[in-house]
Amino acid sequence: MPKLLLAACALTILLSSTPQPGNATPVTAPNTCSDAAYRRFDFWLGDWDTYRITGEKVATSSVARNRITSILGGCALHEAYTRNDGYAGESFTSYDASRKLWHQTWVSNQGELLVLEGTQQGDRIVLSGSVTDAQGVQLQRVSWAPWQGGVRETCMGSRDGGKTWAMLFDIQFRHHRT
Template sequence: MLKLSLTACAAAICLMAAPKMAAATPAMTSNHAYCSAPAYRQFDFWLGDWDTYRIKDDKPGDVSVARNRVTSMLDGCALHEAYTRNDGYAGESYTSYDASRKVWHQTWVSNQGELNVMEGTQQGDRIVLSGEVTDGQGVQLQRVSWEPWQGGVRETCEGSRDGGKTWTVLFDILFRKHQA
């Protein structure tokens, strides 16, 4: 019985001390150094709360068609996008930099069952990602670029159904800071 009491007492002491010990243990604290290299900041121009405008003939429209929120997460190691169009369409993406391969990776999902996985690199002031999407018409290559433009961020998506010989603009939008 004494042995059980000592064990129970030791367990109680450990449980009371555990939060203090965990806070003081370096391995248990957040380490911002993991994603502090400049490459992880290449996409930071996209961070923000945005109103979304369609672009036609290189001119953005006057009416916002969606709201887009892009936030930094996991101590700056990833971006989370939450996109909601005025007509009910919604999607989210997670974007991260893979330092071992020196590429950006994005996974996009929507409330219409879409899944798009893309990878790419910074090219000048732009981030360009590409991937394949399979739908009822077969495989489509997609190429998406983001770049600072007119005080906001321009996102252009192009698709190709002939292996990249020809490309069609699927959408061209401008994100401007959200106006309350």
């Protein structure tokens, strides 16, 4: 009988020291993504209108809206892209400090999946990956850089293993006008 009494006392002490629903103290996790390396892509944060670029000439009409937000305590960027024709996609971008690489996963409402990785090169973030479609494998190289008060994103594609490259798109993000 004394062992049972001892167990009941131990259980009472344990339950009284365990936070109960409604009485829980919020726990603040340390910000592990505060290093300067995590901030190198912050130039892309914002609410943007998207314009096509031909040569160095920027179109006058926006083709899409793109919202880039910082999430998870500054550890990742979330992109929500919606083109005027109904095409939409989202990406999650994060810095992998252990490999010193940026990583992005892009998905769209047309079933596309693109996984990219790369580094900062000068004032640009340059990521590469590949997609497989009806025509086979295509390498893609995407870069983002501050440009003319906004951000310029270019995407080059190669279907011959990187021997030759063609422009897939060239766009500028300008701050959204309300």
